[in-house]
Each structure stands twice: as C-alpha cells, then as structure tokens.
Amino acid sequence: MTASTTRRTTASKSRIAAVGAIAVAGALLVTGCGDQTKKGSAPESSGGASKSAPLFSKLPANIQKAGVIKVGTDATYAPMEFKQGEKIVGIDPDIADALGKQLGVKFEFTSGTFDTLLGALPTGRYDAVMSSVSDTKARQQGLDKDGKKTGTGVDFVDYYTASTGILVKKGNPEGIKSTDDLCGKKIAVQRGTTYEQAAKDLAAKCKTDGKGELTFEPYATDAEAQTRVKAGGAVADLNDSPVAAYIAKTAGGGADFEAVANKSDAGPFGIAVDKKNTQLRDALSAALDAIIADGTYKTAIDKWGGAQGAVTKAAINGGS
Structure with missing residues (x-):
C-alpha cells in the first residue's frame, strides 16, 4: 500500500483486502470470528500430523499434537486469498500447503474480517495470520494508527513483496x-x-x-x-x-x-504470529527457506501470476 498504503500495509506499501470484482456481488461481510470456513490440504498423512516430515521437530509441542496450524485470513483478496465455492484458494493457501509438507501439519484457514485478525492471535483463536498482511514496525510493536499501544504486537515471517x-x-x-x-x-x-x-x-x-x-x-x-x-x-x-x-x-x-x-513503495507481506510464539515463528521461517530451495514456493506463486512478488529467502520482521 502506498502513499496511500495497504490493507495489509503502511503509508507507502499496499496491503488492502480485495477480491476481484468477480466476487463483488458475494463478498464476505463477516464478523470478528469469521465464517468458520476452514480449508487447506493435509500433508501426506491420514491423521493430521506427519512426524516424518523434514521440519516437524521444529514445531511447538501443542501444534505437533494437534497436527494443525490454525490460520486466520480475510478470504476476499484475489489472487492472494479468496473463495472458490466454499474453498479458500490463492497464493497464500498454496504457499501454506507447501509449508505444511515441510512441517508435517495441515494449515487450516478460517475467514474473518481483516481488522480483527491480528488481535485474535493472543487469544489462541489462530496460531498464525496469513492474509497479505504488510509487515510494519507499528504492527510489530502493537501500535494503532495513532501510535497508541493496543497490544503486545506480533512477529512476522516475510514471504512476499507488493507495492x-x-x-x-x-x-x-x-x-x-x-x-x-x-x-x-x-x-x-x-x-x-x-x-x-x-x-x-x-x-x-x-x-x-x-x-x-x-x-x-x-x-x-x-x-x-x-x-x-x-x-x-x-x-x-x-x-x-x-x-x-x-x-x-x-x-x-x-x-x-x-x-x-x-x-x-514495495514492502513485505508477512505471516504473523504472537510475539510469545517464537518457536512457531522460527519453524515457519525454516519451512519457507526450504520451499524456496526446492522450488515449490515458485510453483505456488507462478500458478496465480504472482512471480513479481517472489522473495529469495525468509526474513523475520523485515518491514519498516
């Protein structure tokens, strides 16, 4: 977002929630908890978790046990994340599927209103937020638009860039x-x-x-x-x-x-996690580097014509 900023950004970086006008007529008008639609492909395991996955051991114990990373998103922002029927699709879900194969767990997306997503992380409603969220210092520090403290802030694993x-x-x-x-x-x-x-x-x-x-x-x-x-x-x-x-x-x-x-005015989108959840943050960072190296990251973004925003390595809190 830019001189005008993002949905998911700061005053000179973009990050707004948008769905193509193909979805204008049926755009989601949801409350803070979202519509509870949960989608994502399970990583090669019938029971949720796959302990043999390369980076499974890096995950926090509670997520290993659950076999799921609960993800908050605003699925009205094609091609990043949007609905086809009842399924949430796009660049973010496809990147998440690739991350899930490295980590051995399922990424389970739930759609909600964008401005409620980060605030739900400390409550445990979501383990992560992946919704074209611009990584900014204000969000890292938990500051509102007026610079007032509203929470503890979040950490970001930067996975894409946009202007x-x-x-x-x-x-x-x-x-x-x-x-x-x-x-x-x-x-x-x-x-x-x-x-x-x-x-x-x-x-x-x-x-x-x-x-x-x-x-x-x-x-x-x-x-x-x-x-x-x-x-x-x-x-x-x-x-x-x-x-x-x-x-x-x-x-x-x-x-x-x-x-x-x-x-x-290009800036990073980040996967947001609660400040206290450093183990999950670091596991996501390692998984992102792994899918960049094996080519599945490129496959995920090329499918949606998003090559211009590709990153070459994971970064933590790289936004300004």
Missing part, C-alpha cells in the same frame, strides 16, 4: 499515473488496512503541497470499494499491486478496471 496498486475505471478516464495524481479527487479504501492510513497521509500531503483536497471513503470490504469506483463515486481504489492487477484482468472479463502500480 501499492491503484485500481481505476477501464480507460483510466482521470489519467491517474501515481498517487500524486489523486490529489483533488475522491478515492475508496478498505477499512482497517494500511491503505486507510495511507489515504489520510496522502490527503495531508496534497493539502501541504497545495494540490487540492483529497477525500476518501473507507468500506468494510475491498469489494465495496471496487463497486464505488465502478459506479463513478470514487476515482480509484487503493490495493496491493498483485491484487489490483488480478482484479483488472478478471473483473467483467477485463472490461471494468485498469491497474496502475507504484513500484517504488
């Missing part, structure tokens, strides 16, 4: 080429994402630079923000670059939107 994507109507009637071109206009964002804060920061910058007032409307889901753009009520929706590109390609058969990427 801010600007989703505009087909034909780009306003000639938007960067976030600077949004000054004097109205935009849409998803509530609770770093893009919401980015929009506030961009509005302040537009005013300081004397380029006109930027206004924005936050919505519960990115699908609602997309609808607003399509209807002409906003000139753009801020998103992560791979998501904006996917929406532009698929919505209305490619006839509804165009995507503009701000590559200069």
Whole structure:
C-alpha cells in the first residue's frame, strides 16, 4: 500500500483486502470470528500430523499434537486469498500447503474480517495470520494508527513483496499515473488496512503541497470499494499491486478496471504470529527457506501470476 498504503500495509506499501470484482456481488461481510470456513490440504498423512516430515521437530509441542496450524485470513483478496465455492484458494493457501509438507501439519484457514485478525492471535483463536498482511514496525510493536499501544504486537515471517496498486475505471478516464495524481479527487479504501492510513497521509500531503483536497471513503470490504469506483463515486481504489492487477484482468472479463502500480513503495507481506510464539515463528521461517530451495514456493506463486512478488529467502520482521 502506498502513499496511500495497504490493507495489509503502511503509508507507502499496499496491503488492502480485495477480491476481484468477480466476487463483488458475494463478498464476505463477516464478523470478528469469521465464517468458520476452514480449508487447506493435509500433508501426506491420514491423521493430521506427519512426524516424518523434514521440519516437524521444529514445531511447538501443542501444534505437533494437534497436527494443525490454525490460520486466520480475510478470504476476499484475489489472487492472494479468496473463495472458490466454499474453498479458500490463492497464493497464500498454496504457499501454506507447501509449508505444511515441510512441517508435517495441515494449515487450516478460517475467514474473518481483516481488522480483527491480528488481535485474535493472543487469544489462541489462530496460531498464525496469513492474509497479505504488510509487515510494519507499528504492527510489530502493537501500535494503532495513532501510535497508541493496543497490544503486545506480533512477529512476522516475510514471504512476499507488493507495492501499492491503484485500481481505476477501464480507460483510466482521470489519467491517474501515481498517487500524486489523486490529489483533488475522491478515492475508496478498505477499512482497517494500511491503505486507510495511507489515504489520510496522502490527503495531508496534497493539502501541504497545495494540490487540492483529497477525500476518501473507507468500506468494510475491498469489494465495496471496487463497486464505488465502478459506479463513478470514487476515482480509484487503493490495493496491493498483485491484487489490483488480478482484479483488472478478471473483473467483467477485463472490461471494468485498469491497474496502475507504484513500484517504488514495495514492502513485505508477512505471516504473523504472537510475539510469545517464537518457536512457531522460527519453524515457519525454516519451512519457507526450504520451499524456496526446492522450488515449490515458485510453483505456488507462478500458478496465480504472482512471480513479481517472489522473495529469495525468509526474513523475520523485515518491514519498516
């Protein structure tokens, strides 16, 4: 997310929740606990855990026993994570499947509202959050948008990179080429994402630079923000670059939107875990390095056209 930020990002990195407009009509409007849809492929074991997996011994004892890593996500963000029927699919679930084979456990995804996911980690509802979440210092430290302490924070295992994507109507009637071109206009964002804060920061910058007032409307889901753009009520929706590109390609058969990427503000997505769960964090980091080395990571992201965001090694808390 960028000068306008992420759903899943900070003021100059994108991470917003978005599903292609293919899902606009049926976008999830969920409460904090989500819709309880749980999906993920089991790693070569009929009983859940596979003790013979290469990195099984690195997992915490409770997860070894359960044979499951409970993952919170907002499955409205194609191609990163979204629903096909009742199944949650996309780049994140496919990466998780590859990680599961290294760790010998199943990654079980549950969909919920994006802005409730990280707060559920200390409660034990989820063991991890994998939802195109931008790794930022504020999230690491448990700070809200005003810099106030709201929790203990989380640790991230960074597994992908993305920049801010600007989703505009087909034909780009306003000639938007960067976030600077949004000054004097109205935009849409998803509530609770770093893009919401980015929009506030961009509005302040537009005013300081004397380029006109930027206004924005936050919505519960990115699908609602997309609808607003399509209807002409906003000139753009801020998103992560791979998501904006996917929406532009698929919505209305490619006839509804165009995507503009701000590559200069690229930042990491991370798998979030509770600060106290360092053993799980380190196991996930080792598993990510393993799937990068064996090629299954590349297979997972190439399937969805996400090669531009590939990382070459795991990083812990690499966001700024």
